[in-house]
Amino acid sequence: MYSQDNTATKLTWHKACHVNDIPEDGGGCALINGKQIAIFNFSRRGEWFATDNQCPHRQQMAVSRGMIGSHEGEPKVACPFHKKTFSLQTGKCLNDDNYAINTFPVMVEENLIYIGIGK
Amino acid sequence: MYSITNTRIVVAGNGMVGYKFCEKLLSRKKNDQVFQITVFGEEPREAYDRVHLSEFFAGKSADDLSLASKEWYQENGIKLLLSDPVVDIDREQKCVRSHHGHVVYYDYLILATGSGAFVPSIPGVEKDGVFVYRTIEDLEMIRSHAARAKKGAVLGGGLLGLEAAKALLDLGLQEAHVVEFASRLMPRQIDEAGSRTLKNQLESLGLQIHLGKSTQEITGGDCLEGMQFTDGSLLVVDMLVISAGIRPRDELAKIAGLETHPRGGIIVNNQLQTSDPAIFAIGECALAHHMIYGLIAPGYEMAEVVATRIAGGEKEFLPYDMSTKLKLIGTDVASFGDPFIEEPACKTIRFENKAKGIYKRVNISEDGKTLLGGILVGDASQYNMLLQTFKNKTILPPDPEDLILGSRGGEEAGAGVMGFPDDALICSCEAVTKGMLCHEIGENGHHTVDALKKCCKAGTGCGGCVPMVKDIIAGVMKQKGVYVRNVVCEHFNYTRQELLDLVKMAGLKTYGTVLDEFGHGDGCEVCKPLVASVLASLWNESILQKDRAPIQDSNDRYLANIQKGGTYSVVPRIPGGEITPEKLIVIGQVAYKYGLYTKITGGQRIDMFGAHLGDLPSIWEELIEAGFESGHAYGKSLRTVKSCVGSTWCRFGVQDSVSFAIEVEDRYKGLRSPHKLKSAVSGCIRECAEAQSKDFGIIATEKGWNLYVCGNGGSKPQHAQLLATDVDKEMCIRLIDRFLMFYIKTADPLARTATWLNKMEGGMSYLRAVIVEDSLGIAADLERDIQQLIDVYQCEWKEVVRNPELRKRFTHFVNTPEKDPSVTFDTMREQKKAKEWV
Numbered sequence: 001m002y003s004q005d006n007t008a009t010k011l012t013w014h015k016a017c018h019v020n021d022i023p024e025d026g027g028g029c030a031l032i033n034g035k036q037i038a039i040f041n042f043s044r045r046g047e048w049f050a051t052d053n054q055c056p057h058r059q060q061m062a063v064s065r066g067m068i069g070s071h072e073g074e075p076k077v078a079c080p081f082h083k084k085t086f087s088l089q090t091g092k093c094l095n096d097d098n099y100a101i102n103t104f105p106v107m108v109e110e111n112l113i114y115i116g117i118g119k
Numbered sequence: 120m121y122s123i124t125n126t127r128i129v130v131a132g133n134g135m136v137g138y139k140f141c142e143k144l145l146s147r148k149k150n151d152q153v154f155q156i157t158v159f160g161e162e163p164r165e166a167y168d169r170v171h172l173s174e175f176f177a178g179k180s181a182d183d184l185s186l187a188s189k190e191w192y193q194e195n196g197i198k199l200l201l202s203d204p205v206v207d208i209d210r211e212q213k214c215v216r217s218h219h220g221h222v223v224y225y226d227y228l229i230l231a232t233g234s235g236a237f238v239p240s241i242p243g244v245e246k247d248g249v250f251v252y253r254t255i256e257d258l259e260m261i262r263s264h265a266a267r268a269k270k271g272a273v274l275g276g277g278l279l280g281l282e283a284a285k286a287l288l289d290l291g292l293q294e295a296h297v298v299e300f301a302s303r304l305m306p307r308q309i310d311e312a313g314s315r316t317l318k319n320q321l322e323s324l325g326l327q328i329h330l331g332k333s334t335q336e337i338t339g340g341d342c343l344e345g346m347q348f349t350d351g352s353l354l355v356v357d358m359l360v361i362s363a364g365i366r367p368r369d370e371l372a373k374i375a376g377l378e379t380h381p382r383g384g385i386i387v388n389n390q391l392q393t394s395d396p397a398i399f400a401i402g403e404c405a406l407a408h409h410m411i412y413g414l415i416a417p418g419y420e421m422a423e424v425v426a427t428r429i430a431g432g433e434k435e436f437l438p439y440d441m442s443t444k445l446k447l448i449g450t451d452v453a454s455f456g457d458p459f460i461e462e463p464a465c466k467t468i469r470f471e472n473k474a475k476g477i478y479k480r481v482n483i484s485e486d487g488k489t490l491l492g493g494i495l496v497g498d499a500s501q502y503n504m505l506l507q508t509f510k511n512k513t514i515l516p517p518d519p520e521d522l523i524l525g526s527r528g529g530e531e532a533g534a535g536v537m538g539f540p541d542d543a544l545i546c547s548c549e550a551v552t553k554g555m556l557c558h559e560i561g562e563n564g565h566h567t568v569d570a571l572k573k574c575c576k577a578g579t580g581c582g583g584c585v586p587m588v589k590d591i592i593a594g595v596m597k598q599k600g601v602y603v604r605n606v607v608c609e610h611f612n613y614t615r616q617e618l619l620d621l622v623k624m625a626g627l628k629t630y631g632t633v634l635d636e637f638g639h640g641d642g643c644e645v646c647k648p649l650v651a652s653v654l655a656s657l658w659n660e661s662i663l664q665k666d667r668a669p670i671q672d673s674n675d676r677y678l679a680n681i682q683k684g685g686t687y688s689v690v691p692r693i694p695g696g697e698i699t700p701e702k703l704i705v706i707g708q709v710a711y712k713y714g715l716y717t718k719i720t721g722g723q724r725i726d727m728f729g730a731h732l733g734d735l736p737s738i739w740e741e742l743i744e745a746g747f748e749s750g751h752a753y754g755k756s757l758r759t760v761k762s763c764v765g766s767t768w769c770r771f772g773v774q775d776s777v778s779f780a781i782e783v784e785d786r787y788k789g790l791r792s793p794h795k796l797k798s799a800v801s802g803c804i805r806e807c808a809e810a811q812s813k814d815f816g817i818i819a820t821e822k823g824w825n826l827y828v829c830g831n832g833g834s835k836p837q838h839a840q841l842l843a844t845d846v847d848k849e850m851c852i853r854l855i856d857r858f859l860m861f862y863i864k865t866a867d868p869l870a871r872t873a874t875w876l877n878k879m880e881g882g883m884s885y886l887r888a889v890i891v892e893d894s895l896g897i898a899a900d901l902e903r904d905i906q907q908l909i910d911v912y913q914c915e916w917k918e919v920v921r922n923p924e925l926r927k928r929f930t931h932f933v934n935t936p937e938k939d940p941s942v943t944f945d946t947m948r949e950q951k952k953a954k955e956w957v
Contacts, residue, residue: 021933025631026669028933036941039933044631044641054941059957061931061941062685065676067669069643072609078644080673080681085644 011116019111029053029064038064048106049088050115055079056099125153129225131205133160136402136418137231143426156197157223161204170415173282175258176289208375234365234403243337249359252283265290268358272296276304280362285448302331308454313496316478320450367404380406389435391425399425408438444502451499456492456509465491468520479523511543536587537594546584551577560595608645611638615868619653630670648672649868655791656863659908674753683953688728690752691742695762695780696723705745716950722759731938733930739916748914756791760784765802774819776802789912793866811839814872824851829876837873840883857890860901
């Protein structure tokens with residue numbers, strides 16, 4: 001089991017998909033309770049991340065289709081529309097202070113991926 | 120107390136300058152000013168673009184040429200009276216009376232009555248079939264007469280006359296003649312030698328040119344039948360367009376007792392006031408600084424001067440530089456400064472290349488230090504540089520012939536700009552000198568055009584100086600001995616070219632291994648697509664296999680173009696723009712079935728918008744079934760090879776451009792490169808496929824094909840340059856092979872071929888040496904490498920459609936087959952369109 005969540009908020013874990021559904025060093029989008037969540041399999045770092053699928057810049061549902069990478073060590077994703085890049089750890093936009101996205105904890109258990117969403 | 124001044128302004132004349140005056144006046148108006156503007160126009164329509172009148176025959180409509188609509192005048196509170204010229208001015212009462220009897224009072228009267236065609240008093244000018252070339256109505260009459268005419272002539276070989284002659288060609292007359300009284304064409308702009316060069320060029324396009332011909336009589340009954348010249352010869356024609364110069368329309372000014380010049384023109388001072396200070400004259404009716412300014416730019420400047428003054432500002436009309444550069448039926452013609460000054464008042468350098476149809480002349484001051492003027496025919500690429508050198512009175516290099524020849528044996532051009540003194544004005548819009556630029560580049564570390572635009576605004580106005588700014592950057596960096604390495608990003612400390620060589624030698628085929636071997640960190644959205652492009656350019660394997668799918672840029676990732684709203688557009692390849700009715704029907708059926716918006720692209724293909732990610736494989740399955748392939752509209756790769764219909768149908772075509780375009784498109788389809796590649800093939804010199812605006816363009820000649828390279832449209836349009844002349848198909852393909860592979864191997868990421876060439880040391884002559892003369896001895900390698908890529912081409916979509924693993928990735932959600940519920944559309948003209956950005 002892997003979890004990057006270390007806050008004390010009360011989380012509900014939602015099953016999202018199988019690990020094979022998300023390409024290595026790529027992303028995919030899961031529909032959870034009517035909400036679109038982008039899930040990233042950062043296999044190069046051996047880490048999983050989850051964020052909003054919607055980019056706040058132009059309200060486009062496409063963050064999961066973006067390229068991931070790092071900026072001075074900080075993992076990030078670039079929205080495919082206008083290349084706003086967001087930290088996968090904090091959700092902060094790294095090239096425009098006006099924007100941020102939500103991030104969610106990810107848990108992997110028996111090759112299934114769970115997303116933790118607060119109450 | 121708050122006061123509003125109400126000023127009554129009457130404008131007599133609704134041509135380009137009269138219209139520009141209204142526009143400028145509205146923009147200069149201050150909040151406490153009210154202008155009550157009345158415009159009288161003689162013509163029946165709103166102001167239109169007279170400069171581009173001849174495009175009326177190349178398919179433009181009167182609407183296309185229109186400068187302003189009826190609504191524009193209404194919205195701005197301008198009273199517009201058309202077909203109603205001013206016929207009288209009462210200067211005591213300060214009012215005008217129009218043809219229809221309208222009487223309007225003015226505080227200021229602006230005469231913008233323009234000019235009419237000058238018709239020499241030759242017996243017979245009144246006959247049917249004789250026209251002038253001035254208004255849309257004139258053109259409509261010419262067009263309807265041309266439908267029944269076979270042989271046409273233009274009287275007058277000046278700028279307008281040659282435009283009119285082009286119109287006759289466009290109208291499809293069997294013979295088009297130009298008759299000029301002077302011993303040369305364009306006598307106001309170019310000299311005898313320039314005229315000879317221009318004449319040869321125009322004759323090769325089918326015009327027949329008669330110089331030094333004085334017309335005695337226009338023969339015929341009611342209808343003209345020919346032109347009788349004083350030398351006894353006769354030219355049989357059934358239509359004649361007179362374009363022998365302009366005559367300022369000063370008759371109204373004369374009636375009103377304003378001062379006019381005996382040879383025409385309303386005399387004005389530096390403020391453009393006539394002899395009555397309440398009356399101004401602007402445009403071609405005005406005689407300022409002892410001359411009539413028969414170009415649009417000074418006319419607009421006059422409009423600006425008067426508008427500024429009436430709105431309370433200060434501005435004078437100064438003697439205006441009449442330097443011009445234009446393209447006449449495909450031939451560059453430019454003149455600047457004093458083109459005609461002769462020895463011993465100056466030293467003249469002339470260059471002539473008859474084979475290529477190029478003539479250049481520069482006039483240098485006696486002391487050899489400054490440029491006084493010059494003429495360029497056939498190749499005006501140095502015009503901007505020469506004009507700046509002339510205007511800035513820049514001290515010339517010791518070998519001033521380099522100005523028009525380029526320096527031979529050494530480095531090209533660069534010396535030109537770096538030879539300028541520090542106070543030479545480079546960007547005249549923002550008043551930035553060479554010294555300021557050198558300081559910003561050398562001392563403050565602004566090494567790019569963008570950085571310079573930010574720090575000193577150079578190049579932000581008209582942009583005409585940007586090429587010189589680039590030269591200065593290169594020059595300063597070179598002086599400092601700095602080799603500018605354009606490294607990829609924080610993860611790869613290499614240039615694209617270095618990385619390509621390394622990856623090739625190591626034989627790497629995945630992003631992971633490239634990053635392990637030559638980079639560090641986790642990569643990013645800059646290096647991933649760059650490596651993806653390098654891998655594709657080296658091996659041409661499927662871009663979605665191995666670890667390559669998630670490193671592709673937004674569009675390549677799903678082999679389609681992501682559009683507003685998150686749906687995709689689909690462009691099947693239609694080589695050369697040729698398509699059968701059956702295939703057209705399939706496109707229609709697919710678009711109908713999947714509810715797609717359809718539009719014809721600029722590249723002669725059909726784009727289908729609004730496809731859900733999950734529908735892409737099924738859409739392509741149907742297209743592939745019908746024989747379509749991927750059009751790579753999403754890739755930095757060959758897009759389309761546009762063609763005109765060529766000799767199979769066109770009566771002018773000299774070669775089969777469509778077949779060649781299809782051959783070229785099929786050869787290079789799927790070829791991935793640093794940036795997109797566009798091409799075109801034209802079947803004759805008329806160049807309907809616009810090949811000279813492409814990365815590589817081919818134009819048919821009587822003897823073979825001319826190959827042009829490194830052009831592009833887009834935000835910084837640049838014409839392609841001639842690489843090879845009259846080559847056969849096989850040679851043409853070999854040269855393109857070498858050219859494309861050399862570009863792929865050496866260009867910076869996301870640099871189009873034009874940008875690549877602009878940065879190349881040695882420029883076009885170096886490129887020609889490498890590609891045509893094989894100066895580096897790499898031609899065989901380049902040909903072999905590109906052949907390998909061509910040999911392994913596969914349609915990417917065919918592969919996805921047949922591979923369930925790849926196909927599975929084309930869904931919006933990983934945990935449900937649902938489509939993205941957030942996707943919604945608006946409707947427009949019976950089709951869908953994307954919802955506006957929120």
